[in-house]
Amino acid sequence: xxxxxxxxxxxxxxxEDAVINCSSSKALYSVHWYRQKHGEAPxxxxxxxxxxxxxxxxxxxxxxNEKKQQSSLYLTASQLSYSGTYFCGTEAYSGAGSYQLTxxxxxxLSVIP
Amino acid sequence: NAGVTQTPKFRILKxxxxxxxxxxxxxxxxYMYWYRQDPGMGLKLIYYSVGAGITDKGEVPNGxxxxxSTTEDFPLRLELAAPSQTSVYxxxxxxxxxSNEQFFGPGTRLTVL
Numbered sequence: 715x716x717x718x719x720x721x722x723x724x725x726x727x728x729x730e731d732a733v734i735n736c737s738s739s740k741a742l743y744s745v746h747w748y749r750q751k752h753g754e755a756p757x758x759x760x761x762x763x764x765x766x767x768x769x770x771x772x773x774x775x776x777x778x779n780e781k782k783q784q785s786s787l788y789l790t791a792s793q794l795s796y797s798g799t800y801f802c803g804t805e806a807y808s809g810a811g812s813y814q815l816t817x818x819x820x821x822x823l824s825v826i827p
Numbered sequence: 828n829a830g831v832t833q834t835p836k837f838r839i840l841k842x843x844x845x846x847x848x849x850x851x852x853x854x855x856x857x858y859m860y861w862y863r864q865d866p867g868m869g870l871k872l873i874y875y876s877v878g879a880g881i882t883d884k885g886e887v888p889n890g891x892x893x894x895x896s897t898t899e900d901f902p903l904r905l906e907l908a909a910p911s912q913t914s915v916y917x918x919x920x921x922x923x924x925x926s927n928e929q930f931f932g933p934g935t936r937l938t939v940l
Contacts, residue, residue, distance in 0.1 A: 716869065744926045755917060755931035756870070763926060801869055805926060813926075816886065817862075817870040 715739055717804045719818040726792045726825050734787040734821045736802030743813055745778050745785040746803035749796075750820070756801060760787075789823070797825045828853050831932035833918050839938045840908040848903040848935050850918030858921040859901040860929065861885075861893065863914040870917065876901055908939045 717738040726732055736745060744763045748756040762778035762785060775788045783804075789796055799820040808814040834849045852859065857878045862870040872885030876895040890912060892904040901920075905912060915936050919929040 746929075748929075755933055756929075757931070758928040761926060761928065803870075812883070813924075814872065814875075814885070815929075816872070819867060819869045 716816055717802055717818040719800075719802055719821050721821060722819075723822040724824070726796075726823065728792060728794060728825055728827055730792055732789045732792060732823060734789070734800050734802075734823070736785045736787075736804065736818055738783045738804045738806070740783065740804065740806040742778075742780070742783050742804050742806055744805040745776075746805065746815060747774075747776060747785075747787050748801045748803065748817075749798045750801065751798040759800075792823075792825045794825050794827065797823055799823070830854065831918055831920055831930050833916075833932035833935050835935060836933065837936045839940060840905075841940060842908060842910065844908050845904070845906050846908070846937075848905070848916055848918075848937075850901045850903065850932060851899050852901075852918075852920040852930070853899065854920060854930065855898060856920035856922055856930075857898070858924070858927070858929075859895065860919045860921070861891070861901070861903045862917045862919065863887065863912075864917060864934075865914050873903065873916075905937075910939050913937060913939045 747759040750756040778785045801820045803815045803817045831852045860875045861873040871887045874893040876882045918932040921927045921929040
């Protein structure tokens with residue numbers, strides 16, 4: 715089941731902060747965050763694992779509430795280069811010993827001067 | 828390293844035609860994935876592979892087939908193209924397990940008329 719992201723779109727001025735939320739109805743093993751610029755492939759930002767381990771970006775932070783199956787991505791002091799569509803991917807057990815990653819519909823972030 | 832490469836970049840098919848989308852990676856990753864991306868819908872998993880000779884269905888496998896004879900290559904086959912298969916197709920690869928960064932190829936934009 716596809717995770718739900720909010721907001722769908724946000725416009726920021728340079729230097730402002732933003733929070734993007736991701737929630738799932740399934741018990742999650744991990745949450746992934748990717749950024750995609752227009753006409754390009756998604757690029758990895760971060761993985762948050764059940765149990766607290768994080769792998770990824772130094773300048774972007776995120777949280778993972780395992781009990782609520784929710785994650786938030788925090789973008790502080792936004793730069794023009796932060797513009798793009800942010801996708802969360804939620805990893806959950808899909809049966810027969812395997813896990814699957816399901817992506818949300820994305821949050822479009824526009825940073826203006 | 829070239830990373831993940833995909834060919835072709837663009838293709839127009841007529842209804843009922845067949846084609847193969849090529850994907851190769853040179854990072855010695857076990858896991859490889861095929862996604863389709865429709866406007867505003869995020870990434871949908873079509874098929875994935877955990878190693879040479881092993882493939883499994885994702886969320887939207889109907890109308891597609893895959894094979895994985897080597898670690899490096901993971902082609903996606905469309906047998907009878909339909910307008911509903913008009914989309915951007917991304918191939919990705921990752922390490923061992925779903926809880927790792929995925930590296931995406933540049934994508935193939937397919938139009939079925």
